[in-house]
Amino acid sequence: MTATTTIAARPVRLPSRSMGFVRDTILLTGRSLRAIPRVPERLLDVTIQPIIFILLFLYVFGSAIHVPGVSYKNYMFPGIIAQSLAFGVIGAGVATSNDMTEGVIDRFRSMPIGRLSIISGQVMGQFCEQVLGMVIVVVFGLLLGWSPQLSFAHGVELVGLMVLGMLAFTWAGVLFGMLVRSPDAMQGVGFIVILPLTFLAGTFVPIAGMDAVPRAIAQWDPISTLVAAARALTTPGVHSGGSWPLAHPELAMALWCVLLMAICVPLALRRFNRTLAA
Amino acid sequence: MTEIAIQTEGLTKRFGDFTAVEDLSLEVRDGTVVSLLGPNGAGKTTTVRMLATLLRPDAGHARVGGCDVVTDGPRVRELISLTGQFAALDKNLTARENLILMARLRGRNLRAGRRLADQLIDRFDIGEFRDRLVKNLSGGEKRRVDLAAGLIDVPQVLVLDEPTTGLDPRSRQVVWSTIRQLVQDGVTLLLTTQYLEEADALADRVILIDRGTEVASGTPAQLKGQVGEQRVDVIAADSAAFTALCDLLWERFEVTPAPEQRTISIPAPDEAADLARIAAFVDESQISVDEVALRRPTLDDAFLALTGHTAHEQTPETEEAAV
Numbered sequence A: 001m002t003a004t005t006t007i008a009a010r011p012v013r014l015p016s017r018s019m020g021f022v023r024d025t026i027l028l029t030g031r032s033l034r035a036i037p038r039v040p041e042r043l044l045d046v047t048i049q050p051i052i053f054i055l056l057f058l059y060v061f062g063s064a065i066h067v068p069g070v071s072y073k074n075y076m077f078p079g080i081i082a083q084s085l086a087f088g089v090i091g092a093g094v095a096t097s098n099d100m101t102e103g104v105i106d107r108f109r110s111m112p113i114g115r116l117s118i119i120s121g122q123v124m125g126q127f128c129e130q131v132l133g134m135v136i137v138v139v140f141g142l143l144l145g146w147s148p149q150l151s152f153a154h155g156v157e158l159v160g161l162m163v164l165g166m167l168a169f170t171w172a173g174v175l176f177g178m179l180v181r182s183p184d185a186m187q188g189v190g191f192i193v194i195l196p197l198t199f200l201a202g203t204f205v206p207i208a209g210m211d212a213v214p215r216a217i218a219q220w221d222p223i224s225t226l227v228a229a230a231r232a233l234t235t236p237g238v239h240s241g242g243s244w245p246l247a248h249p250e251l252a253m254a255l256w257c258v259l260l261m262a263i264c265v266p267l268a269l270r271r272f273n274r275t276l277a278a
Numbered sequence B: 001m002t003e004i005a006i007q008t009e010g011l012t013k014r015f016g017d018f019t020a021v022e023d024l025s026l027e028v029r030d031g032t033v034v035s036l037l038g039p040n041g042a043g044k045t046t047t048v049r050m051l052a053t054l055l056r057p058d059a060g061h062a063r064v065g066g067c068d069v070v071t072d073g074p075r076v077r078e079l080i081s082l083t084g085q086f087a088a089l090d091k092n093l094t095a096r097e098n099l100i101l102m103a104r105l106r107g108r109n110l111r112a113g114r115r116l117a118d119q120l121i122d123r124f125d126i127g128e129f130r131d132r133l134v135k136n137l138s139g140g141e142k143r144r145v146d147l148a149a150g151l152i153d154v155p156q157v158l159v160l161d162e163p164t165t166g167l168d169p170r171s172r173q174v175v176w177s178t179i180r181q182l183v184q185d186g187v188t189l190l191l192t193t194q195y196l197e198e199a200d201a202l203a204d205r206v207i208l209i210d211r212g213t214e215v216a217s218g219t220p221a222q223l224k225g226q227v228g229e230q231r232v233d234v235i236a237a238d239s240a241a242f243t244a245l246c247d248l249l250w251e252r253f254e255v256t257p258a259p260e261q262r263t264i265s266i267p268a269p270d271e272a273a274d275l276a277r278i279a280a281f282v283d284e285s286q287i288s289v290d291e292v293a294l295r296r297p298t299l300d301d302a303f304l305a306l307t308g309h310t311a312h313e314q315t316p317e318t319e320e321a322a323v
Helices: A018-038 A040-059 A072-100 A103-109 A115-143 A150-181 A182-199 A212-220 A223-233 A249-274 B042-053 B075-081 B097-103 B110-123 B137-150 B169-185 B197-203 B218-228 B240-250 B273-287 B299-305 B318-322
Strands: B004-015 B017-027 B035-037 B059-064 B080-083 B157-161 B189-195 B205-210 B213-218 B231-236 B256-258 B263-267 B291-294
Touching: A018 A040, A018 A115, A018 B097, A018 B299, A040 A072, A040 A115, A072 A103, A072 A115, A072 A150, A072 A182, A103 A115, A115 A150, A115 A249, A115 B169, A150 A182, A150 A223, A150 A249, A182 A223, A212 A223, A223 A249, A223 B231, B004 B042, B017 B035, B017 B042, B017 B197, B017 B213, B035 B042, B035 B197, B042 B059, B042 B157, B042 B189, B075 B080, B075 B263, B080 B137, B080 B213, B097 B110, B097 B137, B110 B137, B137 B169, B169 B189, B169 B197, B197 B218, B205 B299, B213 B218, B213 B299, B218 B299, B231 B240, B231 B273, B240 B256, B240 B263, B240 B273, B263 B273, B273 B291
Parallel strands: B035 B189, B035 B205, B080 B157, B157 B189
Antiparallel strands: B004 B017, B004 B059, B205 B213, B231 B263, B231 B291, B256 B263
């Protein structure tokens, strides 16, 4: 009993659902990506932190840290990469929180497009930003003399793990971005949670030398697993251990990421359908 | 033409303890313009957000084009287009890029999207600022782009939420003439506003709402009839002048004196003609007056007449805060 009456020539659009989803996702991802050159400071959020940590640990604290069997430079960079990966939660969260307060999301939600494609466009846009940030960090590291020792197979594995990791952390960030009240809250809470986690891990110093309590935490800290995985693939001769995830870092990292997504993806979709953007 | 475009029954929405919309039943027939008139916090925005499937009602039903907003959301979204109070545009894209994006999301290819965007740019007089980023546009400019974006496909039901709030008078005129054009084209329109004047200018039927419920409804003329007519107020310069004016005017006109304000009110059904007549008469008498002015009933008058309290006694801004 649709009230089809006087309105003339309203084009009816009936593409197949799945094609429509892919198309809309691409369009909405494109929308997010266009913001990068126009709001370059958003990219700065993702890159400035790691660069400061690189400089700080390489040239200030690093001089006092000695890790047997490897130069500190090569020891530290996998840690920086894992840390940037984790900070991706904050970057994606802040950006999402910003976007969700914009009226444009309401426009999308009231349009005849799949709501799933709105959120996947958001995730893809954030993901691309994370990738770009990571590339900048890696290039910066290589310029400063980081020399990872990668076989081709390890290279592929590393890239695969990083992509998986960034996807997982982006989803987590998108979820948190929708849960918090404001971008500032996301920034604040993010740092309170993520920053200690990245320090209570094998990021900058070997876990083995830590005191008993931080050592126990660090052994099970997911970020230690990320660091250990990156290190296992790029820095032969350094082995961490002491817990199951650290003994099998690549597998453990993949499992962490899958677990994170299994929790965050459904929650994010649920939250998005209920979200009350002003 | 007798089909019903929007129908709600007992529509209710609560935010915690605050009931934003309570038991609201309304009907908008195809091809008509209905205005939801009320002060801030009356539940206007909450109502239209439920109609546009952005909020889930807590009780009651709402149907758009016969489709239920809860169970048939995707169909409703094909029929309705909501342009909200706040610009629903991507601020990091230009006006034109926004329109192209919206057109493409509505199924146009790039070429058709560009063509349609350019047509809308002409129609809404956006050309001057089409390549500026939306975040750098003024309120009135944004509103025009926003309206254009809501009209990529002529929707079966167009919902405009306070389309002129915060606009300067010139921009308001532009928006009004755009809306009139759309109405001529036969669009069904639900318009929310805080301005009685706006409802009067645009709507066939007005539903006055307050605290989430309907207070009165009818044609603008009926509503104004209930509220009182427009009148001319003559404000005397001092109390002696006031007395003199009263003596003079009551013989010729139906006066209502208000001594504390030194104001004499006279009904003015013919508006400007009455104003001119009264002004000329007062001028001839050479009694000194501060002001002779035509007063139209305002939303405050309407509220006072229909609810016994003024619009501003409301808990202010609750709706916006809750949404």
